[in-house]
Structures are given as structure tokens and as C-alpha cells.
Amino acid sequence: MRRAGYWLLVSVIAAYLLFPFYYAVVTSLKGGSDIFRVDYWPAAFDFSNYGRVFTEQPFARNIANSLIVAGGSVLVAMALGLAAAFALGRVRFRGRASLLLTILAVSMFPQVAVLSGMFELVRGLGLYGGLAGLVLSYTVFTLPFTVWVLTSFIRELPVEIEEAAIMDGARTWTLMTRIFLPLLWPAMASTGLLTFIVAWNEFLFALTFTLSNQQRTVPVAIALMTGGSEFELPWGNIMAGSVVVTLPLILLVLVFQRRLVSGLTAGAIKG
Amino acid sequence: MAGVRFEGVHKRFGGVEVLRGIDLEIADGEFVVFVGPSGCGKSTLLRLIAGLETASAGDIWIGDDRVTETEPARRGVAMVFQSYALYPHMSVYRNIAFGLTLARTGGEEIDARVRRVAAMLEIDGLLDRRPRELSGGQRQRVAIARAIVREPRVFLFDEPLSNLDAALRVQTRIEIARMHRRMGVTMVYVTHDQVEAMTLADRLVVLHEGRVEQAGRPVDLYRRPDNLFVAGFLGSPRMNLLPAATPIGLPDAALPRGAHTVGVRPEDLQLAGEGTAATVELVEELGEARIVHLALGDGTPLAVRHLPESAPAVGDAVRFGVDPASVHFFDRAGLRLGGGAAVR
Numbered sequence: 365m366r367r368a369g370y371w372l373l374v375s376v377i378a379a380y381l382l383f384p385f386y387y388a389v390v391t392s393l394k395g396g397s398d399i400f401r402v403d404y405w406p407a408a409f410d411f412s413n414y415g416r417v418f419t420e421q422p423f424a425r426n427i428a429n430s431l432i433v434a435g436g437s438v439l440v441a442m443a444l445g446l447a448a449a450f451a452l453g454r455v456r457f458r459g460r461a462s463l464l465l466t467i468l469a470v471s472m473f474p475q476v477a478v479l480s481g482m483f484e485l486v487r488g489l490g491l492y493g494g495l496a497g498l499v500l501s502y503t504v505f506t507l508p509f510t511v512w513v514l515t516s517f518i519r520e521l522p523v524e525i526e527e528a529a530i531m532d533g534a535r536t537w538t539l540m541t542r543i544f545l546p547l548l549w550p551a552m553a554s555t556g557l558l559t560f561i562v563a564w565n566e567f568l569f570a571l572t573f574t575l576s577n578q579q580r581t582v583p584v585a586i587a588l589m590t591g592g593s594e595f596e597l598p599w600g601n602i603m604a605g606s607v608v609v610t611l612p613l614i615l616l617v618l619v620f621q622r623r624l625v626s627g628l629t630a631g632a633i634k635g
Numbered sequence: 636m637a638g639v640r641f642e643g644v645h646k647r648f649g650g651v652e653v654l655r656g657i658d659l660e661i662a663d664g665e666f667v668v669f670v671g672p673s674g675c676g677k678s679t680l681l682r683l684i685a686g687l688e689t690a691s692a693g694d695i696w697i698g699d700d701r702v703t704e705t706e707p708a709r710r711g712v713a714m715v716f717q718s719y720a721l722y723p724h725m726s727v728y729r730n731i732a733f734g735l736t737l738a739r740t741g742g743e744e745i746d747a748r749v750r751r752v753a754a755m756l757e758i759d760g761l762l763d764r765r766p767r768e769l770s771g772g773q774r775q776r777v778a779i780a781r782a783i784v785r786e787p788r789v790f791l792f793d794e795p796l797s798n799l800d801a802a803l804r805v806q807t808r809i810e811i812a813r814m815h816r817r818m819g820v821t822m823v824y825v826t827h828d829q830v831e832a833m834t835l836a837d838r839l840v841v842l843h844e845g846r847v848e849q850a851g852r853p854v855d856l857y858r859r860p861d862n863l864f865v866a867g868f869l870g871s872p873r874m875n876l877l878p879a880a881t882p883i884g885l886p887d888a889a890l891p892r893g894a895h896t897v898g899v900r901p902e903d904l905q906l907a908g909e910g911t912a913a914t915v916e917l918v919e920e921l922g923e924a925r926i927v928h929l930a931l932g933d934g935t936p937l938a939v940r941h942l943p944e945s946a947p948a949v950g951d952a953v954r955f956g957v958d959p960a961s962v963h964f965f966d967r968a969g970l971r972l973g974g975g976a977a978v979r
Contacts, residue, residue, distance in 0.1 A: 522718060522720065524716045524717070524718050524720035525720045525721075525722060525723075527685075527687050527714075527716070527720065528714070528716060528720040528721075528722070528781075529722070529733070530687065530707050530708070531685060531686075531687075531707050531708060531712070531713065531714050531734075532708065532733050532734035532737055532781075532785075533707075533708030533734055533737040533738055534708075534737055538737060543722065546724040547723065547724055
């Protein structure tokens with residue numbers, strides 16, 4: 365009885381979470397005016413929307429842009445995050461606690477509040493209209509979280525491991541790359557994945573800091589898709605595009621999930 | 636190989652003075668044990684040799700080199716940590732080889748040295764394992780192998796046995812003693828365990844509140860403690876320390892001038908037909924002996940180590956005797972006043 369209740373609850377939650385995506389898939393497979401009829405099961409399998417989404421706009425280019433921006437943000441956030449976490453977790457200096465709080469506070473501002481300031485920054489650095497501007501702004505927003513998570517992980521590593529490495533002749537760089545990096549891998553994977561998802565899905569900055577369709581990332585490209593006339597929205601293309609760009613994320617999570625779970629539960633550290 | 640010398644070493648953490656002027660010389664090849672209650676500064680002193688802490692004042696020498704500011708890896712010392720501190724993500728082989736790799740030793744030489752040390756410590760079958768797949772004793776051996784492979788001038792041990800179970804602890808203790816004999820290298824060992832300290836040390840250094848209370852052969856410290864702290868710290872059950880006026884049957888002439896405290900070890904007291912009267916409060920059975928806790932007429936407690944099988948029962952009235960030659964005297968400041976058993 366309790367088992368049945370458990371599975372019922374799980375299926376309700378799963379259905380609730382998955383329905384929008386499912387409906388997008390179903391819709392993307394419809395052609396013409398079928399789109400405006402409500403169907404809960406795919407009646408036909410019409411893949412023409414998937415073809416059109418790539419031919420009617422530079423969608424492949426948009427996907428490549430998104431990959432570059434998200435991948436770049438992850439790399440920059442990881443490199444800076446690890447270095448910052450090492451300092452905040454291990455080096456004692458005046459104002460460390462308040463610096464950590466400041467970093468946390470930064471991530472609490474709503475995006476809109478910093479949009480104009482960020483715009484000035486991006487333009488001032490000459491990055492307006494390019495992908496580097498997006499990498500910069502996403503890094504600013506995801507770095508605090510990365511730093512916090514990595515700092516708390518580093519604090520849980522036994523200091524003796526680090527001291528053993530110092531006795532063995534490791535300098536800071538060796539410590540970071542050969543000791544901390546492998547030990548923090550589970551934390552890096554989870555924060556990196558979250559950074560990637562945030563950067564992949566981000567809309568506001570991507571809309572503001574890019575000009576042409578060639579520079580746009582996927583969310584903006586999908587939102588700005590236009591149909592034959594200005595009163596027509598190409599729902600089929602939009603749904604097809606949405607399905608296409610969601611797949612990489614699902615794949616990433618599936619690939620990393622075992623690593624994430626095993627890393628976080630095994631503790632991985634205890635000598 | 637080299638000795639170690641401390642010259643007026645102080646160490647402060649913030650406002651707390653952990654070491655208050657340490658002058659100590661450790662001879663080449665000597666096995667020295669730092670012992671003391673927690674917070675006495677013994678681990679800090681060891682970490683100063685390692686270079687994991689820097690002295691606030693004073694100098695540290697290893698051999699002919701002044702190493703006060705030298706970075707740890709260049710001091711020629713190796714350390715075995717309490718938690719072993721193995722690198723969890725590396726195989727046993729890579730754990731042992733890590734220091735050599737960083738020192739850019741040649742690949743073939745690394746391999747030869749790692750295998751030789753592994754064979755010596757009988758862990759050559761475990762080289763491909765990860766630390767988490769090893770037992771506590773095996774991890775301990777890997778940690779020791781990682782120290783040996785670097786061929787240090789001085790070995791440092793920071794309570795290396797405290798994570799092992801009792802049987803393994805005794806066995807490893809003997810192995811460390813053998814290792815010291817075979818390698819003849821200077822070893823500095825920190826522990827709070829008296830048995831480890833007494834059995835392993837060529838020379839024992841008793842630390843208390845950041846100062847050296849006494850340093851010397853374990854048997855000398857045991858027989859002729861310089862002060863009340865050492866007298867009370869070494870020996871289990873601990874020495875009976877009583878006000879000098881306590882009537883325990885000492886002839887008046889035996890009491891030196893200025894004696895404030897008398898100390899007498901439980902094994903130097905005998906239950907006998909005559910002597911001072913007392914009441915048995917508690918009997919602790921140790922197997923080979925019994926510790927009989929007495930209360931004197933005025934209630935002062937006193938422990939006696941009693942060898943005969945027939946122990947008195949709780950509540951019995953007994954008498955005990957004391958050999959005046961085995962009694963220690965301390966003045967008002969807690970310092971030794973002559974007397975005491977001569978070291979055989």
C-alpha cells in the first residue's frame with residue numbers, strides 16, 4: 365500500500381515535471397495547422413520542423429555559439445573558482461569572512477538590476493556584440509556559487525594531506541593541479557554542470573549584449589524566430605528548436621549523474 | 636643524516652605563546668620522543684622541524700644548516716602524519732613516488748627506490764591499490780614507506796600509532812624501533828602515550844606549557860624526575876605526591892630542609908605487618924599485580940602496587956612501609972631536592 369502510494373506520488377511529480385517538455389516534443393512533430401489542435405499523443409511523425417529550424421535561420425551557428433559561451437563560462441569559472449576557493453579555504457588573511465559574504469551577496473542581485481551596469485562594463489571592455497561579453501557576464505553570475513561550493517569542499521579536505529604534499533615538495537601550483545583538482549573533481553563536476561546549464565539557458569544578457577542573428581545564442585534565437593508574416597509565430601520551428609537544444613543538457617546530466625552522486629555520497633576524501 | 640638543534644625557539648599563535656624558549660640538541664642518529672599533555676607544544680615543536688610552522692623567534696639547525704626559514708621539502712626531513720595523510724586519489728605506488736616525481740628523479744631510479752622500500756615494508760603486493768582499499772596497518776606502512784623513500788636526514792613521527800588498535804600498536808612500535816636500529820637515522824617522535832615514549836626513546840623530552848621540563852634517558856627521568864610535573868607525568872599509576880608533613884613513616888632525619896612535597900611511587904611502598912596504618916579503599920586487579928588504594932588516617936589517598944596474590948579486601952585496616960631511599964622530595968617551587976634512587 366505504502367509502495368503504491370510512493371510510486372503514485374513519484375509518477376505525479378514526474379508527469380508534472382515532464383509534461384511541458386513532452387508537449388513540446390509532440391507539437392514539434394506536427395505540421396501546418398495541426399499545431400493549433402490540442403493532442404496528447406503524437407498523431408503523425410512529421411520531422412519537417414526540424415529541417416526548417418536549421419534552414420530558415422543560422423540555428424547551427426546559434427548552437428555553436430551557445431556551446432562556446434557555456435563551455436567558456438565553465439572553464440573560466442572553474443579556473444578562477446578553484447584558485448579563489450584555495451585562497452578562501454586555506455590561506456588565512458584579514459577580512460576573509462567578509463569577503464566570502466560579499467561574494468555570496470553578489471550572486472543575490474537580480475539580473476535586471478545589474479543589466480545596465482554590466483552593459484557599460486561589456487561595452488567599455490570592447491566586448492559588446494561578441495561572445496566574450498557573454499562569457500564575462502555569465503562568469504560574474506556563476507562564479508560566486510562556484511567559489512562557495514569549492515571553498516566549503518576545500519575546507520573539508522584534511523589539512524594533513526596538503527601538508528604531506530608540501531613535505532613532498534609540492535608548491536602552490538602542484539598542490540592545486542595534482543592534489544586539490546583530483547580531490548575536488550566531484551564538486552567541480554556538479555558546479556561546472558550548473559554553470560553550463562545557467563549559461564546555456566540564459567536569455568536577458570544574451571538578448572542585450574548581441575546584435576545580429578549570427579552572434580545569438582540558442583534561447584534568444586528561439587525567442588526571436590519569425591514566421592512568414594509579422595503576425596505569425598512559427599510554433600513548429602520553435603518547438604523543434606527547443607527540443608534540439610534541450611537534448612545536450614539531458615545528455616550531460618546523464619553522463620555526469622553517476623559521477624555526481626558517487627562523488628558526493630562517497631565523501632571520496634577520507635584517507 | 637644529521638642532528639637537530641633548537642636555539643631559543645619561541646612560537647606564538649596570535650596572542651598565545653605555545654613555545655616559550657626551547658633550547659634542545661638532538662644528536663645524529665638519536666631516537667628522541669617528545670611527550671607531554673595535550674597543548675604542551677610537542678606537535679608544534681615537531682612541525683617546526685618539518686617547516687610546516689615557522690618560529691616566531693630563535694633558530695633551528697639540522698646538521699650544519701640553519702633551516703629556520705627553509706621550505707619543508709629542502710630540509711631533508713620526512714614526516715609520518717597521525718592520519719597517515721595518504722593521497723586518496725593515487726595508487727600506493729604513486730603515493731610513495733610522489734615526492735621523488737616532484738624532485739624530478741629519473742623514472743628508473745624512482746621505480747627501483749619505490750620497489751625496494753615497498754619490499755622492505757612488505758607492501759610490494761599492494762602497489763596498485765588505492766589507500767581506501769587498505770587496512771589501517773597497511774596505510775600506516777605506506778605512510779612510512781613514503782617517508783623512507785626520500786632518504787631523509789631526519790624522520791618525524793606525529794603520533795603515528797594513535798589510529799591503530801592495541802595489538803597492532805605494540806607490533807608497529809617494535810617495528811619502528813627495529814627500523815631505527817637498522818637505519819641509524821635521527822628520529823623525532825611525538826606521542827602522549829607513556830609506554831611508547833618510555834620504550835622507544837633513547838632520550839625523552841617532557842614538555843609542559845611550552846617549556847622543556849626535563850630531557851634525558853627515560854630511566855633517568857623515571858628515577859630522578861627534576862620536578863613535580865615530570866614526577867607526576869611519568870609512571871602509571873602515577874607517583875603519590877603528598878605534603879611533606881604527611882605521616883607516612885619517614886624518619887624526621889630523612890626529610891631534607893625546605894621539603895614541601897614528598898613523592899613516592901606505588902611500587903616503592905609495601906604492605907607489611909608494621910608501619911603506618913591505613914584503610915583499604917579500593918583494589919584494582921591488573922593481573923600481574925594489584926593497585927591497592929589506601930586512605931591514611933586523615934583521609935589522604937595513597938596508591939600501593941601490591942604483588943602478592945592475596946590482596947586485602949576493601950575496608951581492611953592495613954599497615955605499609957616505605958624505604959626512605961626511594962622517596963623523592965620537592966621544594967615549594969616544585970623542584971627536586973637531592974635524594975631519590977640512584978640510577979642503576
